[in-house]
Amino acid sequence: MKKIIGIILLLIIILAVGCKKDNINTGDKDIKPEELPSEDNNIQIDPIEDRIKSMSLEEKIGQLLIVGFEGTEINQEIISFIEELKVGGFILFSRNIEDENKTLELLNNIKEANSDNDIPLFLSIDEEGGRVSRLPKAFKKLPEAIKLGNKNDKEISYNYGKILGERVKALGFNVDFAPVLDINSNPKNPVIGNRAFGSTVDIVVSNGIQVMSGIRDTNIIPAVKHFPGHGDTGIDSHVNLPIVKKSMEELEKMELIPFIKAIEEDVDMIMVAHILYPAMDEEYPSTMSQKIIQNLLRDQLGYNGVVVSDDMTMGAIVENYSLEEASLRFIKSGGDIALICHGNDNPKKVIEHIKESVNTGSLSEIDIDKKVYRILKLKEKYALEDKIIESNNLEELNTKTIKLIEEINK
Known part of the structure; x- marks a missing residue:
């Protein structure tokens, strides 16, 4: 009888322990909530996503613009662009640049004006060398x-890029809209010409990618241009809209190759041209074409970086379209930053039009968030900051430049 009672007690204990295990596995009340494993324990918070969540719609839209301005000194126009429109950056032209000291002071003052904003500004310039140079004459x-x-010579081209980067960096810029990756295949091209490295794919790729790398290695953001290729145009897009009637097969064998190589080398920013390519899009020029920006550049070529437009106030756009609608279409077609270089009222008009499109539902705020994420990620990658620069090393840079010119002319 004692053996039987002992066996029964043993079975009861075994059953009780089994039930306890079941309670643990099923999350029974015997296990406190804080003792359960949490899926959130290993989740890393993305600070950029967190920052975007705290931004107003106006702040987000502002990041989608780089704007030009008048004058060589800090003024109310610039302050308004920063404080009211929350723009993502500025571009300077020859009209803004007198000498190296005043330019350094101007950029320092712009940075100071943005000091209450924890998002640094893109401070950009077209500095290709040759005839497209905005730097002071002392350079x-x-x-x-x-x-x-x-x-x-790849080494010479790389050093050329480094000097470009060092020159613009010395004044406080952080973006250079260079190099040109267009292939100058049309001798009558009125706008590219000797701005291109040559008239063949190999020459443009060999030297253009090296210049891009040289700029990047000075911690200046290079923006290669003008996608999908401006080399075979017969009209200057500053004046009106060029049309290139090449087949897709022809473009794939020539114009697109330098940009494909740049993407393979992790280029951070690509500028899109104002050109109509009927083989890809019969209705809209590149800067307004979803088929070219989203379908070709992003989906087909796999580019995930920042897409910036050529100046949306150029004749190719404003002679044929509304600036506001063209800029919106660029954003909706896969672009990230609209370049608005002229007109004091134009940035506000564009921003208000984009905001209205969000409010009416034709553009989603989620899409804007994706663009802002790319922009902030790029600013973080290059560790941009609105840091004051006390002086520049002009003499040293000119010595390097003279030495490089001697090597080119050998």
């Missing part, structure tokens, strides 16, 4: 890109 002039192509 020794660099030769045009075609001379690099004729020399065809």
Whole structure:
């Protein structure tokens, strides 16, 4: 009898322990909530996503613009762009630049005006060398890109890019809209010409990618241009809309190749041109074309970086479209930053039009968040900050430039 009672007690204990295990596995009340494993324990909070969540719609839309302004000194127009429109950055032209000291002071003052904003500004310039140079005259002039192509020395082209980057960095810029990756295949091209490294794919790729790398290695953001290719145009897009009637097969064998190579080398920013390519989109120029920006550049070529437009106030756009609608269409087609270089009222008009499109539901705030994420990620990657620069090393830079010119001319 004692053995039987002992066996029964043993079975009861075994059953009780089994039930307890079941309670643990099923999350029974015997297990306190804080003792359960949490899926959130290993989740890393993305500070950029967190920052975007705290931004107003107006702040987000502001990041989608880089704007131009008048004058060579800090003024109310610039302050308004920063404080009221929350713009993501500025571009300077020759009209804004007198000498190296005043330019340094101007950029420092712009940074100070943005000091209450924890998002630093893009401070950009078109500095290609040759005839497209906005820097003060005290900087020794660099030769045009075609001379690099004729020399065809990768080390020289890389050093050329480094000097470009160091020159703009010395004044406080952080973005250079260069190099040109267009292939100058049309001798009658009125706008590219000797700005291109050459008229063949190999020459443009060999030298253009090296210049891009040289700029990037000075911690200046290079923006290659003008996607999908401006080299075969017969009209200057500053004046009106060029049309390139090449087949897709022809474009894939020529114009697109330098940009594909740049994407393979992790280019951070690509500028899109105002050109109509009927083979890809019969209705809209590149800057307004979803087929070209989203379908080709992003989906087909796999580019995930920042897409910036060429100046949306150029004749190719404003002679044929409403600036506000064209800028919105650029954003909706896969673009990230609209470049608005002229007109004091134009940035506000564009921002208000984008905001209205969000309010009416034709553009989602989620899409804007994705663009802002790319922009803030790029600013973080290059550790941009509105840091004051006390002086520049002009003499040293000119010595380097002279030495490089001598190597190019050998």
